[in-house]
Amino acid sequence: MSRVSIKTKDDLPADLRPLWDKMTTYGAFENQAGVMAHRPPIFKHTWSLLVDLADEAVLSKRHLELALVTVSLLNKCTYCVSHHAPKLAIQGVSEDGAERLLDYKDHPELDEVDKLVVEYAIAVTQNWNKTRDEVFTRLREHFSEAQIVELTWRIALCGAFNRFNDILQFDIEQGVPVREAAE
Incomplete structure (x- = not known):
């Protein structure tokens, strides 16, 4: 409540x-x-x-939703996982696939760019002060600077949403399937 x-x-x-x-x-x-x-x-x-x-829409919906679900899984935000995992399913990542995004390195539903997005979402959320330039070299192979800026902002903003949603404990809207994010 x-x-x-x-x-x-x-x-x-x-x-x-x-x-x-x-x-x-x-x-x-x-x-x-x-x-x-x-x-x-x-x-x-x-x-x-x-x-x-x-x-x-400078970012693909798939890459955006991969990033948002990753951050929400890391922060264990059931509200955001419940809202964004179905959007990710529309982009071709199954419910089971969404649940195991944090095990991205050998994820069968992700291509190399998808894996990079998940890796970057983890870096922005957990290792922002230790992320190496090499990650940006790889990002630049697939994304413009505008896309990198937006991806970074959306990942950081999602972390803020996770905290806002969880501390205020508002319910998930009627009709949205609950997807538990906590272990």
Whole structure:
């Protein structure tokens, strides 16, 4: 049960309600958005950023979801794994495959670029101050600098979402299958 109340679209100032509608096209994140709605600037800037990044789509959905599920598994965020593992399934990684992303080196559903994305998500989440230049040399073989910047930002932001979601303990929305992230 959520530690704070969950607001709805109707609780937002009128000028932010169209953003709520855009947010729902991103996925069933109404509880997360409803908690953010306690502070309209947080709701506005977070969801404007996410909607804009989705509209511009410089990263493939597969690589983005690989990164987000990896971070959420590392941080044991059931809310985010539940929301993003199904999106990863649409991109061709099975439910079992999503559950074992952290064992990426011999993962049969991942190609070399996928494995690099998972490796990088782990590095940004756990080893940001010890990551070698060699990783960036390999990233540059497959991604532009803009894509590397966005991938890094999305991984770091996902870690922030994991903490926000878990500390406030809001429920997973009705209809979203619960995918346990904790061991």
